[in-house]
Amino acid sequence: MQATPPRLDIFVDNISVTYSNARLALYNATCTVEPGAITALVGPNGCGKSTLFKSIMGFLQPSQGQVRVGGFPVQKAQKRQLMAYVPQSDEVDWNFPVSVFDVVMMGRYGYMNVLRIPAPKDRRRVMESLERVDMADFRHRQIGELSGGQKKRAFLARALAQEGKVILLDEPFTGVDVKTEKRIIDLLMQLRDEGHTILVSTHDLASISTFCDRTILLNRTVLASGATADTFTADNLEMTFGGLPVGRVRQISQRPKQPSHQTEVDA
C-alpha cells in the first residue's frame, strides 16, 4: 500500500536565502538529515537556524538551491503528509479559541475529505496521539490554559497524529521544565527507533550529546555535520559560536567538494 519508502532523509542542496533587506541569512548550506536518527541543528542566535528550518518546511523560498525529502520536492512531500512540524511556542496564538483536541485534529486534515469531517479512524489517531504524550485528560482545555510543557506536548501530539515520517521541532525545550524535557526526549528516541527522521533545532548544548545521534553546526552556512561524537568538538564549537572572521568561514565552506557534498569537518 505504502508507495513511499518508510525511511526518508532530508537533503538540503546548496541553499542560499537572502531577505528583502538584502541580508544574507544563509549561503551555500548543504547537509543531509539521516533517517532513523535524531539530528540536532545547532548554532548561535541569528545564525540562520530558523531560516534553514523554514526552507526545509517550504515556508520560504530559497533564492538558490533546493530541498528534497525522501527524494521528493518539499511540496510534494507535504501533500503526502510526510512532514510534521512542531512550532516554537511564541509562534502560536495561545488565545485562539480552539481546544487541545481541535489542535491535534488539525494534524489529520490532510487525510480527510474536502469538508474535513473526521472519520472514526481520525478520532482514534487523535486519542492515541494524546495518550502517547499523556495529554488525553487535557483534551477539552483551551490551548491557553496549559502550562509550558503541556503546550509543547499538545503540539507534539499534533505531529504524531499527522503520522509524518519526518518530524521537525523548532526549539522544543525553551520554556519547558527538566521533567518535560526528559519526557520529550524519551518520546523522540522512541520515534527514532520506529524509523522516523527527526530534526531538532536547539541552543541547549548540554543535552545534545545525551540524545542526538547526529549534529549539524550552523552559522550562516553548514560548518560541520555528522555523528555527534565527531562533530561536537571544541574546535568546531568555537568555530560556530566564537566570532570567526567571515573569510575563514568561506574558506571552510568552499573546501574542495567531495562526493558526499558537505564534508564532515575533521577535528
Add this chain to the structure above:
Amino acid sequence: MNDFPIAALPLWDWIVEPLQYGFMIQAIWVSAFVGLVCAVLSCYITLKGWSLMGDAISHAVVPGVVVAYALNIPFAIGAFLFGFGATVAIGYVKSKTRLKEDAVIGVVFTGFFALGLVLVTKIPSNIDLFHILFGNVLGISRQDIIQTLIAGGITLALILLRRKDLLLFCFDPNQAKAIGLNTQGMYYTLLSVLALTIVAALQTAGIILVISMLVTPGSIAYLLTDRFDRMLIISTIASVCSCVFGTYLSYHLDVSTGGSIVVLLTLLFILSMVFAPKYGVLAQEFRKRSHGAFEEKHNQQVFINKS
C-alpha cells in the same frame, strides 16, 4: 382571548405596526440576512486580525460603484472588483517596498476612496453619495436586494465549505502549509469573501459603518467564549438581533438605520466587555482582588510563622 397584559400592548404595537409596510418587512429581513453573513465572517476576520483590511476594502469599493453605474452593470460587480483589486494592490505594494503594512493599507485605500469621490462628482449619475457612505436599506431596490443575496449567499457557501481550512489558516498558516494545503489560495479566498460581504452589506450599513458589522460581532463573541463553534453562534445572535432591532429603532425614532444597528452592536460590545464571565473587566478585577486577598493572607501567615 384578550389576555395580553396592558403593559405589553405598546410593545406589541411597536413590533407589529411597522410590518404593515412592505418596505419595512423588506428592510428587516435584508438587514437580518446581512447581519448573518457579517457575523459568520467576522469570527474569522477578528481572529486573523484583518479588521484594517476590511476597512480598506470598504472604502476602496466606492470608485467601483460609480464606474458600475456609469457602465450600467450591476453595482456589486464593480464594487467587488475594486474592493478585491485594492487588496491585491496592497499586497503588491507591500512586497515591492520597505513600508510596513499599515502604511501601505492607509495609502492604498484612501487613494481608492478619493478616486471614488472625484468620479462621483464628475460622472453624471443618480448615485446618492450619502447612500453609499451610510447605507439606505429602507429604500433598497429589488435589484439591489438580489445582488445582496447573491454576494451574501456565495460568501456563506464558501465559508461553510472551507470553514475548517480557513480556521486552520487563521490559527496556524504554517501548519496549513505543512499538510500540503494551498495557503496562497486560502489567503485570496478569505480576501474575496471579505470583499463580497462588504458588497452585500453596502446597502444596509454603508461603507463607513460596514467595518463595525465585520468586527464587532466577532469581538463580542470572542470575549464571551473559548470555543470557535460557540463564537459563531454568539456572533450570529448578537449581529442578527442588532440588525433587526436597529431597523425597528430607525423606523420609530426616525434615525439612520446603519447608525442604530451599529449603536446597538456597540452597546452589546460594552456589555460583554464589562460583564463577560471570564474575560470581562469585572471578572478580571474580581480575580485580581481574590488573588490579592490570597497573597495578603499568605503573607500574614508567613509573618505569624516568623514571629
